[in-house]
Amino acid sequence: MSKYSIGIDLGGTNLRVAAIDGAGKMMRKISVGTHLSAGRDAVVGDMVTSIRALRQEFGADGLAGVGVGSPGFINMETGVVTGAPNLPGFDNFALRGAIERELGGAVILENDANAAALGEKWMGAGRDCDDLVLFTLGTGVGGGINSGGKILHGFMGMAGELGHMTVAPNGNPCGCGNQGCLEKHASATSVTAMARMLGLGAELTSEDVYRLAIGGNEKAQAVFGAMGQALGIALATMINALNLPLYLLSGGVLGAWDQFAPTMLEECRRRSFTFRNSKTRIEKATLGSEAGLYGAAHLPHVLAGN
């Protein structure tokens, strides 16, 4: 029998833990809230409780390993989380060590967008493809790069920070200290922020902006035009630099694909000789919010060279 693994997706709102078999079949999924207000030790405790419950249900013998996807920069050597604004209290926290001490066993810690890219490669839109880039368009914009079927880490585990690529040198200011970051022009949050700046209202969701755009509102259409331009510039740059065969986008804002994708693809064609002269694919990811969970569960297999 092929071994199963346990994957954890630690989000700012939801903590999800799943047992997934070696063929990618979800055996059991536990969803609990991420109780940040109770402190990081309590969150670690919730993770370990769920891991134990799954291990008890499916057996310790068949368990290939445990993978954890977390927001923020992960120092791969030390297992310390740094720069995680969406996880108050976790900054500079030795998360991997804390889980391992509580659990009494090893876990693999990974950045959540990197895990999502690996998940799409394993069971999603990148199943035929060992080399791909994933842009996650959510509250912010994350990124993950798979090279040769493995996550590209760089020398400090910080690779794939695609949300902070400069796509407009004098563009919207970003919390990272830069201005014109991709995430300030192509995240779900930036869609509502740009709509607000154009006077469309302070209470709009990105879905509201989308409905205005398909209803013919020119300001709402301009918001998605700006989003498409930003994504097109970012995609063209990555295509020119890496010449990978597949670039995926994920996130709820993909529901507005028909509003931003035409501009995105036009920008990409214009700005990348490589895109015009190769069969580079730009596609929607297919696992949605489950990508990180699948990727986390796949981490033990990748480490084992499977």
Add this chain to the structure above:
Amino acid sequence: MSKYSIGIDLGGTNLRVAAIDGAGKMMRKISVGTHLSAGRDAVVGDMVTSIRALRQEFGADGLAGVGVGSPGFINMETGVVTGAPNLPGFDNFALRGAIERELGGAVILENDANAAALGEKWMGAGRDCDDLVLFTLGTGVGGGINSGGKILHGFMGMAGELGHMTVAPNGNPCGCGNQGCLEKHASATSVTAMARMLGLGAELTSEDVYRLAIGGNEKAQAVFGAMGQALGIALATMINALNLPLYLLSGGVLGAWDQFAPTMLEECRRRSFTFRNSKTRIEKATLGSEAGLYGAAHLPHVLAGN
């Protein structure tokens, strides 16, 4: 005795062929003009004549292989050169096959900037470093990425086209169809073009612009400021995406380092959290115009896994 190899650097002006031993010692270098007006077959003939001369001098038994660096996109599978504006007559030319037929033996064909990146890794500024990015600032801007001591090719051999990254979405138009390409703001050619646009004169070389800048000319200083900003944006993007430890710059225009580097590094710090929080190095390449020759000669060793 360690085997020697033969490297060829095919430029738009110069054709250089060298025998280099396994330790990186230059045994003999032959420099001839690239006689493009005589046609591509004549250029291939000149290459093969030089290879034969070196093989006769140093012996066929000790020859590890022949590597060739050429401008343009190289289809690694077919050995065809595409998109080589600096080599009239070579577009869509099956260069590798033509050399092999004439020589009666196998050669390895590679893009010249990729070869230069490999050369810097073997014998230059990247000797301690298997993972690096090289920007070549010349007539245009080329790029090469080494990952794990090997050239990153992408799925069609087109990776590393860093000169056509968009660094100014509404910037100077480029022959590639884009506008605001790095090469339109950071090549030696772009320095003189920007100086011309600012009314500094039509006949200036990039050295002239540099001399004006150090003499206090504000327009000339603005040219190098624009160059520094463009390089800073490009570097920050690559650092954010790849988190490699070393980024190298090469080309004669590096003589103006004191004029553009302060802005470049300031932009890079501002635009890359990763740069600010890691020991990422940005340095001058050290092999100058020899980098491509060393890299081409190193190709047979890399292929053999040495």
